[in-house]
Amino acid sequence: MIEIKNLHATVDGKEILKGVDLTIRPGEVHAIMGPNGAGKSTMSYVLAGRDGYEVTQGSVTYYGKDLLAMEPEERAAEGVFLAFQYPVEIPGVGNTTFLKTAINAIRKHRGEKELDAMQFLKLIREKTKALGMSDEMLKRAVNVGFSGGEKKRNETLQMAVLEPKFAILDETDSGLDIDALKIVAEGVNALRSPERSMLVITHYQRLLDYIVPDHVHVLAAGRIVKSGGKELALELEKNGYRDFGASEAA
């Protein structure tokens, strides 16, 4: 279970999150929606532990542990996964090498035996097949020359391989056309499980047609101002964010 309590965070001395409270139970999918500048991406970076995002108040308890006290790589090893809005290119580093380094680092942290080349290859073949992806993407350098859709699919593949307990999807729909969106959403849906919680961050309701959340929250000006079921998303689609101080936050 993930419990976020009264979370305040600043970036460059400016307070962006102003007291966020949120509880996510295993298996639940929560969506966070909100206008630009509401603090959606800040929230994902704070949870993942990015430098420069300073928590000034509040706590995040992750399965009984203090998440905020951990380094980013420890959080990853504990099962926190962030699917990036803009996946980063790493020239010259093969996708396979990257994934193998990552999974073995995580396994090592968990006290598990590292996978050898054969075991890893078997695993990754399984995962790509399950996601309906081609092996070809594995041979290329991490995200280099990938289309928007390929980048997001690659994030999904990484998620499938690393099997997180808590996945944060930051604006996964940005830069995707409808076909690509469907494919990525299918991949994400395939990874839903009773043990895995997800936090889907999005500006548009569109994504939530495909990844249907259990709970929807509206984040505006650094606070969760409204929570509800999946119907809240449709309401927002109709009325926009203006009821939630969108003009103030933009």
Add this chain to the structure above:
Amino acid sequence: MAAQPETVEQVRAVTEQKYKYGFTTDIEADVAPKGLNEDIVRFISAKKEEPEWLLEWRLKAFRVWQTMEEPQWAAVSFPPIDYQDAHYYAAPKKKAGPKSLDEVDPELLKTYEKLGIPLREQEILAGVEGSEGKSPAIAVDAVFDSVSVATTFKAKLEEMGIIFCAISEAVQKHPELVKKYLGSVVPYTDNYYATLNCAVFTDGSFVYIPKGVRCPMELSTYFRINQANTGQFERTLIIADEGAYVSYLEGCTAPQRDENQLHAAVVELVAMDDATIKYSTVQNWYPGNAEGVGGIYNFVTKRGACRGKNSKISWTQVETGSAITWKYPSCILQGDNSVGEFYSVAITNNFQQADTGTKMIHIGKNTRSTIVSKGISAGKAQQTYRGLVKILPRAEGARNHTQCDSLLIGDQCGAHTVPYIESRNRSARIEHEATTAKISEDQLFYCRQRGISEEDAVSLIVNGFCKEVLKELPMEFAVEAQKLVGISLEGSVG
């Protein structure tokens, strides 16, 4: 190679020998007195029982050297070197090594461990006294192992007519070859450090691959241990006769403890018609500590001559060590259709300085050269790529492609690119590409979010940056080189 009893004898001889001040021409002595003059040159030559012509050559070099001045054009700085305050001959070189691994710098041992180097090799690399094969029983076994393996290879090479031995041995056994080629690529008048090397070189390797022979193994891998104590002024000469092929590996991936501050080696390569020489180096001499104290000055002259048509010389270097590197492995493309290649990774961290690059001299028709240089600078290090591409009037249809990429880590280091291009033939095509980049915060965070530690992330990103060059290394070297890339940059972020 049957080293053991002799080595024990040598070690004892040196340990028992009283250090001799003042000058002596005593041939029995194993350490030359400090200083450099004609008598010292004669002393070295006499110790090596060299023929008269070689002594004369050394003396000519020495006389020229006295008239020369240290080059000042490289972008490196260091306090003046007192050339009189050094021994120019000592056999074996080290006397006052640590008594056991317990006395060795723990940092050094940590690095060995990370590279996965066996304890036995660690002792030799760290210069533990007597580790060349004195006692204890376990160690001796290990040495015997490597000696016997090496001997097996040697027999096989001899069968094929390949000569692979110490250059001092070649002077005795194959004087005609040495006389013909020594100094034919790097003349004794070449430059300050090379000329000094000509005068006082003590040993190094000699390779001759006869006509039409393809050397069946990478030379020097299995000699790694035995060659750990090569001299301060190393001299290497490799000749590939018509249609021959050889791949030669120099160096060692573990940092070597060495008391010598100045290393001025010379490497000469000669490729005849249709011959190929591939020369790979992984240089990891002591770089000095994190405050910039100590470390090796690596002032090396490496040059290959593509004498024959369709010949090819390929240099691959991974330079991570030394406090100062001054090194430009070059190709003289004399034969028509000959090919020169230079693949380089240079990593400088802390206070290291490197001024490195290549020279491609196009003389023959349709000669081609490729330069790929990857420079990584971290800490307070300064690095310069300096490369010359020269097309002479007769080099019809010559082509060059140069790619120079620099990667900066942190905000206190520097990378500089200084290309010199001279073309005297209108049909030549020369391309130069250069980029400079920093390891981005985004890349590091992305890796860490996937569970990869910051240090491993840097290593991964830098290895990706160097990939084009690292893939040119022979397999068994490449793996260690990759690890080394990571180790060299430890502590460079965060």
